[in-house]
Amino acid sequence: MENSPVEALALARSAPVVGRCAVGRRALRSLHCLVVFCRQPQRWFNTADITVAHQNNLLKQLNQQRRQELFCDCSVLVEGQLFRAHRNVLFASSGYFRMLLTQGPDGLPDTVNAAFDAFTPETFTVILDFIYSGQLDLSSHNVIEVMSAASYLQMNNVINYCKNFIKSSLDISVKEEDSDRCLSLSETCSFTSGAGEDSTDPQQQGPCSVSPPPALWTRDSSLSQSGFIGKDPEQDASALALKTNPNSPTNEVSADADGLQDPQDPLYTLPGSERRRSRGGTKRRAPNSNRSSQHEDLDVLETRTQKAEKAEELYATLPPIVGVIGHFNKDSNPVMRFKCPFCTHTVKRKADLKRHLRCHTGERPYPCQACNKRFTRLEHLRSHFETIHQARKLVCRKCKCQVTEETGHVVCEGTRRYRMCTACIQEVGCESIPIDSLDGPLDEPALLLGVNGEEEGDTKRSWMVNDDDDLAEDSGTDLIIQQVDDSDEELQ
DNA sequence: CTGGGGATGGGGCCC
DNA sequence: CGGGCCCCATCCCCA
Numbered sequence: 001m002e003n004s005p006v007e008a009l010a011l012a013r014s015a016p017v018v019g020r021c022a023v024g025r026r027a028l029r030s031l032h033c034l035v036v037f038c039r040q041p042q043r044w045f046n047t048a049d050i051t052v053a054h055q056n057n058l059l060k061q062l063n064q065q066r067r068q069e070l071f072c073d074c075s076v077l078v079e080g081q082l083f084r085a086h087r088n089v090l091f092a093s094s095g096y097f098r099m100l101l102t103q104g105p106d107g108l109p110d111t112v113n114a115a116f117d118a119f120t121p122e123t124f125t126v127i128l129d130f131i132y133s134g135q136l137d138l139s140s141h142n143v144i145e146v147m148s149a150a151s152y153l154q155m156n157n158v159i160n161y162c163k164n165f166i167k168s169s170l171d172i173s174v175k176e177e178d179s180d181r182c183l184s185l186s187e188t189c190s191f192t193s194g195a196g197e198d199s200t201d202p203q204q205q206g207p208c209s210v211s212p213p214p215a216l217w218t219r220d221s222s223l224s225q226s227g228f229i230g231k232d233p234e235q236d237a238s239a240l241a242l243k244t245n246p247n248s249p250t251n252e253v254s255a256d257a258d259g260l261q262d263p264q265d266p267l268y269t270l271p272g273s274e275r276r277r278s279r280g281g282t283k284r285r286a287p288n289s290n291r292s293s294q295h296e297d298l299d300v301l302e303t304r305t306q307k308a309e310k311a312e313e314l315y316a317t318l319p320p321i322v323g324v325i326g327h328f329n330k331d332s333n334p335v336m337r338f339k340c341p342f343c344t345h346t347v348k349r350k351a352d353l354k355r356h357l358r359c360h361t362g363e364r365p366y367p368c369q370a371c372n373k374r375f376t377r378l379e380h381l382r383s384h385f386e387t388i389h390q391a392r393k394l395v396c397r398k399c400k401c402q403v404t405e406e407t408g409h410v411v412c413e414g415t416r417r418y419r420m421c422t423a424c425i426q427e428v429g430c431e432s433i434p435i436d437s438l439d440g441p442l443d444e445p446a447l448l449l450g451v452n453g454e455e456e457g458d459t460k461r462s463w464m465v466n467d468d469d470d471l472a473e474d475s476g477t478d479l480i481i482q483q484v485d486d487s488d489e490e491l492q
Numbered sequence: 493c494t495g496g497g498g499a500t501g502g503g504g505c506c507c
Numbered sequence: 508c509g510g511g512c513c514c515c516a517t518c519c520c521c522a
Contacts, residue, residue: 349504349505351509352505354508359502377502378510378511379510379512380500380501380502382511387499400497
């Protein structure tokens with residue numbers, strides 16, 4: 001009796017001691033047939049077809065069983081709604097469930113119950129449907145919640161699909177922004193998974209992927225996950241796209257190539273390599289942008305304002321600031337931590353999370369008025385300004401010797417200022433500038449004017465550095481721009 | 493090619 | 508909760 005190749009494989013696997021028993025001999029014969037069949041694919045079908053067909057069929061069967069609640073040995077309670085599933089499927093799909101099912105104190109129990117308040121039943125439905133079908137039903141309205149839930153459940157493949165969804169939305173946004181400054185995107189799209197196992201392929205890991213989160217699980221529904229999540233994000237995915245995954249190559253290349261990324265942009269983020277390359281200088285706009293009309297500039301300003309507003313909107317409506325129990329303190333009270341919706345990072349304070357989010361959104365609210373470089377934090381701006389533009393370091397730049405306010409002569413190089421000792425000054429033959437001018441136009445209060453003033457729109461005129469008014473190159477020691485007068489600056 | 497230093501970014505935590 | 512400080516990691520430039 002001959003077996004089919006699939007049966008042969010199964011038989012062979014179940015009878016490892018091939019040849020020592022009848023079953024083993026039968027398996028061996030069947031396996032021989034399989035080899036023959038595979039060598040003549042036109043007579044049979046190749047193994048890849050078998051595998052795919054088998055996987056599809058198996059997944060379909062499992063999904064049917066789930067829907068009919070057949071053999072379900074796992075209950076998941078999400079905000080009061082009960083979901084039945086198979087623990088082996090959940091185990092294979094989610095790092096969270098892997099930990100839940102393997103690291104429990106009592107080994108594998110007969111039934112497993114998990115409860116979540118960190119996401120909605122609708123979100124978990126999307127996740128569960130994906131687990132059992134490979135189809136991820138994403139839309140602009142649920143992508144953040146799904147991504148947050150996937151992050152919570154440690155499903156890297158879903159996270160990556162969500163990132164791709166957001167990135168694709170970004171592409172659409174950028175292209176449309178380039179053409180008619182109009183933001184829109186497709187409302188829904190569906191991603192198909194190639195495999196149910198969550199991906200650990202580093203290439204699929206987004207730039208915001210970090211180390212696995214701490215074990216945040218419970219095997220007792222009474223110890224449900226504490227936390228909260230917005231129920232109605234109402235988020236424009238285009239806004240999310242503009243703010244999400246700033247390091248994505250798509251974002252960088254498309255935006256930068258089109259000259260759309262501007263250091264003046266509150267959401268501006270330097271690409272990984274560009275970030276370093278542009279240090280100490282001013283990122284110029286594309287040459288052709290110099291010839292853009294005033295009308296176009298106004299459109300650009302309007303677009304930036306829209307971006308800033310959307311950033312604020314995102315922060316205001318940001319639902320997935322998920323409070324999670326990080327660990328228990330000495331009094332056995334849960335210590336709440338806040339989880340980033342874009343990665344697995346958790347922080348103690350919501351304010352820290354907001355600060356952390358800037359590394360995902362690319363928001364840089366603190367522009368340097370001297371060189372237009374933008375920073376995510378005021379302290380970074382201040383540090384940069386003191387170091388680069390105020391020559392606060394009492395070290396000779398040439399010979400590295402210690403100098404004082406008196407002996408360290410300030411040398412100006414564009415907007416950059418540094419100190420040199422008397423000997424080096426004479427050796428180089430350059431001129432120092434009076435110390436008095438250091439705290440003149442470049443004093444900090446003026447510097448910081450741009451932080452809040454940027455939203456007024458007028459100061460943005462100075463952000464659009466072109467060949468004619470490149471501050472970094474031409475302003476020299478006369479950094480008058482610190483005397484922020486929006487109306488005057490607009491006219492310059 | 494390599495190591496040191498500068499500039500920058502990001503996390504933790506205190507005030 | 509924002510501001511600020513400290514610390515560390517990373518990247519880049521330069522000798």
